[in-house]
Amino acid sequence: MKQFLQIALGILSAIGGFVDIGDLVFNTQAGATFGFQLLWVVVVGVIGIIVYSEMCGRVAAISKRPVFDLVRERVGFSAGLGTLIASEIVNLLTCAAEVGGVAIVLQLLSGLPYRYLILLGVIGVVVIAWVLPFEWLERLFGYVGLGLLVFAVAAIKVHPHWGSVAHGFVPGMPAHNHAVYLYFVVGLLGAALTPYEVYFYSSGAVEDGWGAKDLRINKITSVIGYGLGAFLSFALMIVAAVLFLPRGIDPQFLGTPALGAQEALGKVGLILALVGILFAVGGAAIETSFSGAYNVAQFFGWQWGKREKPSGAPRFALSWIIIFVLALGIVMTGYDPVKITEYSVIFSVVALPLTFLPILLVANDPTYMGRYTNGRISNALGIVYFILILVIALSAIPLMVITNGGQG
Amino acid sequence: MLARTLLALALAAVLLAGCGSQTLQQQSKSLKALAAEGGLLAGNAARGRSTTVFTREHAGFLLKSANSSASALARATSAKGRQLAQVAVRIQNDLERLQRSGSDRAEQQRLQTDLERIARKL
Numbered sequence: 001m002k003q004f005l006q007i008a009l010g011i012l013s014a015i016g017g018f019v020d021i022g023d024l025v026f027n028t029q030a031g032a033t034f035g036f037q038l039l040w041v042v043v044v045g046v047i048g049i050i051v052y053s054e055m056c057g058r059v060a061a062i063s064k065r066p067v068f069d070l071v072r073e074r075v076g077f078s079a080g081l082g083t084l085i086a087s088e089i090v091n092l093l094t095c096a097a098e099v100g101g102v103a104i105v106l107q108l109l110s111g112l113p114y115r116y117l118i119l120l121g122v123i124g125v126v127v128i129a130w131v132l133p134f135e136w137l138e139r140l141f142g143y144v145g146l147g148l149l150v151f152a153v154a155a156i157k158v159h160p161h162w163g164s165v166a167h168g169f170v171p172g173m174p175a176h177n178h179a180v181y182l183y184f185v186v187g188l189l190g191a192a193l194t195p196y197e198v199y200f201y202s203s204g205a206v207e208d209g210w211g212a213k214d215l216r217i218n219k220i221t222s223v224i225g226y227g228l229g230a231f232l233s234f235a236l237m238i239v240a241a242v243l244f245l246p247r248g249i250d251p252q253f254l255g256t257p258a259l260g261a262q263e264a265l266g267k268v269g270l271i272l273a274l275v276g277i278l279f280a281v282g283g284a285a286i287e288t289s290f291s292g293a294y295n296v297a298q299f300f301g302w303q304w305g306k307r308e309k310p311s312g313a314p315r316f317a318l319s320w321i322i323i324f325v326l327a328l329g330i331v332m333t334g335y336d337p338v339k340i341t342e343y344s345v346i347f348s349v350v351a352l353p354l355t356f357l358p359i360l361l362v363a364n365d366p367t368y369m370g371r372y373t374n375g376r377i378s379n380a381l382g383i384v385y386f387i388l389i390l391v392i393a394l395s396a397i398p399l400m401v402i403t404n405g406g407q408g
Numbered sequence: 409m410l411a412r413t414l415l416a417l418a419l420a421a422v423l424l425a426g427c428g429s430q431t432l433q434q435q436s437k438s439l440k441a442l443a444a445e446g447g448l449l450a451g452n453a454a455r456g457r458s459t460t461v462f463t464r465e466h467a468g469f470l471l472k473s474a475n476s477s478a479s480a481l482a483r484a485t486s487a488k489g490r491q492l493a494q495v496a497v498r499i500q501n502d503l504e505r506l507q508r509s510g511s512d513r514a515e516q517q518r519l520q521t522d523l524e525r526i527a528r529k530l
Contacts, residue, residue, distance in 0.1 A: 107465050108461070108462050108465050108466060109461065109462075110461065111461040111464060111465055243448075247444040247445075247447075247448065247527065248437070248440045248441055248444050248527060248530075249441050249444045249445045249448070250437070250438065250441035252441075252473065253466070253469045253470070253473075255462070255465070255466040255469060256445065258462070259445070259448060259449060259452070259466065262452050262457060262458055262462075263448060263452060263457075266452075266457040267456075267457055267458065267459060270457075270458060270459065270462060271459070274462075407434060
């Protein structure tokens with residue numbers, strides 16, 4: 001039971017990070033556009049995020065310092081500042097998208113006007129984040145977000161052709177639409193490898209007081225948490241491939257994945273899907289705002305942490321509230337949160353190398369890590385993924401322009 | 409320096425990606441998607457597998473998108489464009505009726521049939 005509660009950090013990171021609004025949108029669109037053909041990308045993405053999360057969890061456990069603290073020290077002020085700005089833009093855009101997502105789901109559940117719900121949603125999330133201790137935030141959003149498992153049941157109920165599903169795990173290229181296909185490859189990898197997940201995860205590890213004795217739980221948490229996220233991504237893609245692709249449905253709305261659960265499981269499926277999505281995007285909103293506040297506080301050397309009372313870390317508390325206020329301002333302009341999501345995912349792809357390189361460098365540095373530096377397998381995977389990250393970072397913008405944001 | 413260049417490129421991409429206008433073929437594809445999704449939603453509502461609130465609100469999102477397609481197509485001058493504009497208006501009407509259908513299952517059934525027919529034809 002204790003271990004079950006301990007892996008809540010990984011589950012929250014996975015539910016709120018791996019299956020946030022970006023994944024809901026990209027996985028459903030990918031399934032509706034290319035059927036099962038992009039399932040392999042989720043596998044590539046999840047291995048990458050497991051490798052880097054394990055690394056930054058280990059760094060946090062051994063050095064007792066979170067990633068951004070070390071980024072500045074390792075790469076210097078200028079490069080660190082560049083990374084900080086890029087990360088904050090991604091965090092803010094993602095937080096805005098998640099806040100908009102919370103309001104949309106509340107609208108689909110209650111029928112109240114969207115603009116009131118944006119305000120209500122932000123106030124609700126801020127109050128919850130203010131009142132609940134860190135471990136209860138992890139548990140509430142992580143475990144209630146498990147309502148998303150309804151998509152796994154739906155994926156079975158829609159009776160996919162399992163041979164074709166298995167074939168989707170083999171990388172390949174479709175006969176046509178190459179540019180759009182590659183855009184989705186980049187988008188799915190970007191949605192899986194979002195920088196805020198690793199910042200939140202490493203700061204969370206420090207908040208949870210991890211040490212060398214917790215390295216095993218770090219490994220388990222990364223694998224189970226993100227593995228679960230990948231499992232849910234498969235389910236979303238399978239449901240979309242079976243229900244939406246043959247009908248020509250192009251999922252542009254947050255309610256569309258829920259419609260898939262409804263078609264497979266009726267009213268109960270619909271409600272569970274909406275509640276799961278609500279807690280997943282709500283958790284992600286908190287993660288992104290905290291992640292933004294962690295980064296700023298750690299970069300400038302302020303007192304930080306949710307475990308601190310707000311009076312003990314006032315600038316940290318003010319930072320995450322400011323991020324919510326700015327996100328509220330963005331969503332209140334009326335810009336579609338799903339579109340914000342698509343842009344934030346592409347932005348995050350561009351910022352990825354700036355996030356992952358310092359982690360790789362620090363995890364290899366015996367000054368920080370002592371005997372816990374990367375082993376051969378971690379290093380090989382870390383380097384391979386870093387090269388992959390560079391490739392997708394360079395191709396993200398050209399693909400976005402060529403495909404008109406995936407429209408073809 | 410690298411971060412600033414990457415950010416500038418990303419901003420330019422967002423602007424460029426947002427500037428593209430849809431061709432008639434893309435409009436037709438969008439309308440087909442809206443009609444198909446509306447048909448699926450109406451079908452679930454007709455079978456009592458949806459909540460009244462979800463049907464109304466999701467139909468509202470679809471309608472908003474149909475409205476913007478209809479406005480764009482209203483300016484079309486080609487025969488194909490005018491034909492699509494008529495289809496867009498029909499989808500708009502169906503989605504409006506679905507939004508107001510409450511628990512009228514017979515109406516929802518009729519709308520499912522019509523929206524699915526439109527989606528098949530596009």
